[in-house]
Amino acid sequence: MRFWDKLRGRQIPSSREIAKERLQLVLVHDRANISPGLLQTLKDELITVISRHIEIDREGVEITFTQGKRYNRLVADIPVLGTRRQKS
Amino acid sequence: MPARVITITSGKGGVGKTTATANLGIALALLGQRVVAVDADIGLRNLDVVMGLENRVVYDIVNVVEGVCRLRQALVKDKHLSELYLLPAAQTRDKSAVSPEDMVKVCEQMRNDYDFVLIDSPAGIEQGFRNAIAPADEVLIITTPEVAAVRDADRIIGLIEAEGKGPARLIINRIKPDMVKRGDMLDTGDVMEILAIDLIGIVPEDEAIIISTNKGVPVALDNKGQAGLAFHNIAHRLLGEDVPFMTIKDTSGFLRRFARFVRS
Numbered sequence: 001m002r003f004w005d006k007l008r009g010r011q012i013p014s015s016r017e018i019a020k021e022r023l024q025l026v027l028v029h030d031r032a033n034i035s036p037g038l039l040q041t042l043k044d045e046l047i048t049v050i051s052r053h054i055e056i057d058r059e060g061v062e063i064t065f066t067q068g069k070r071y072n073r074l075v076a077d078i079p080v081l082g083t084r085r086q087k088s
Numbered sequence: 089m090p091a092r093v094i095t096i097t098s099g100k101g102g103v104g105k106t107t108a109t110a111n112l113g114i115a116l117a118l119l120g121q122r123v124v125a126v127d128a129d130i131g132l133r134n135l136d137v138v139m140g141l142e143n144r145v146v147y148d149i150v151n152v153v154e155g156v157c158r159l160r161q162a163l164v165k166d167k168h169l170s171e172l173y174l175l176p177a178a179q180t181r182d183k184s185a186v187s188p189e190d191m192v193k194v195c196e197q198m199r200n201d202y203d204f205v206l207i208d209s210p211a212g213i214e215q216g217f218r219n220a221i222a223p224a225d226e227v228l229i230i231t232t233p234e235v236a237a238v239r240d241a242d243r244i245i246g247l248i249e250a251e252g253k254g255p256a257r258l259i260i261n262r263i264k265p266d267m268v269k270r271g272d273m274l275d276t277g278d279v280m281e282i283l284a285i286d287l288i289g290i291v292p293e294d295e296a297i298i299i300s301t302n303k304g305v306p307v308a309l310d311n312k313g314q315a316g317l318a319f320h321n322i323a324h325r326l327l328g329e330d331v332p333f334m335t336i337k338d339t340s341g342f343l344r345r346f347a348r349f350v351r352s
Binding site for chain 2: 017023
């Protein structure tokens with residue numbers, strides 16, 4: 001996104017650009033009826049379920065809701081540390 | 089031909105619905121149309137004061153709905169233009185005094201005698217809003233180029249489509265070209281990209297609006313200034329004319345992108 005490119009290039013984004021980015025993001029949530037609170041709940045429950053089967057870095061888990069071309073996407077980014085040893 | 093019932097709404101309060109209703113009423117009447125401006129903000133009426141007719145209100149829409157008076161008795165003739173009338177809201181009741189069905193019935197009574205019925209919707213998404221859009225043939229949405237207003241406008245667009253009253257058309261109000269140039273205000277292109285509905289007007293910020301409300305003389309009457317001109321242009325577009333949008337210089341190549349949105 002242009003906004004982040006600008007930050008990397010150390011140009012300060014204008015308030016207009018900030019407004020536009022914020023609006024686009026908040027509307028993705030509004031339109032899909034997914035509140036940021038729901039995302040947190042989804043994240044917590046996903047972490048619980050996945051941890052039962054795979055060891056993961058809980059702190060590093062990121063759940064985001066993004067605009068796609070045809071669909072909006074719920075994307076889970078889960079760092080995996082290793083599979084649990086089977087208790088024999 | 090029966091009247092076109094057009095509801096002016098926004099979601100967000102204070103973005104200029106009442107001002108737009110008053111000025112579009114004036115502009116259409118100046119073009120020879122017979123217009124009734126309806127104040128649907130029951131309990132918080134303001135269309136009367138913006139039009140300068142507050143001293144002439146005798147009956148209101150609730151009186152009409154409850155059968156206390158006939159519609160003709162409640163209509164207030166504009167001070168300046170003989171073909172413009174106001175149907176005031178009640179000030180001492182609230183939105184529950186009128187139902188969407190009542191609104192439809194009242195508007196049906198006006199269909200044959202007028203060319204345009206402009207309904208000034210209250211802010212919000214509750215009963216007042218539902219009352220205001222129930223009789224609508226068309227909906228105009230007003231937003232300012234600010235985050236909260238655009239967000240609310242987006243919600244309203246969704247609600248209007250869900251009610252089968254879409255597609256709505258957009259008026260972007262209170263644009264400040266200097267702030268746009270400095271990068272401190274969303275420009276028309278930004279708002280259009282986000283809301284993605286047809287644009288029917290851009291109204292620049294204009295001190296004359298405050299003066300006009302002070303005096304109760306809407307800006308469209310004296311034809312001076314940018315905001316007044318913008319409202320006249322919107323009236324022409326409502327009548328199907330292809331009026332180019334006012335040149336408001338900004339940084340996003342608006343004039344280029346804009347060509348897509350002009351109605352033919």
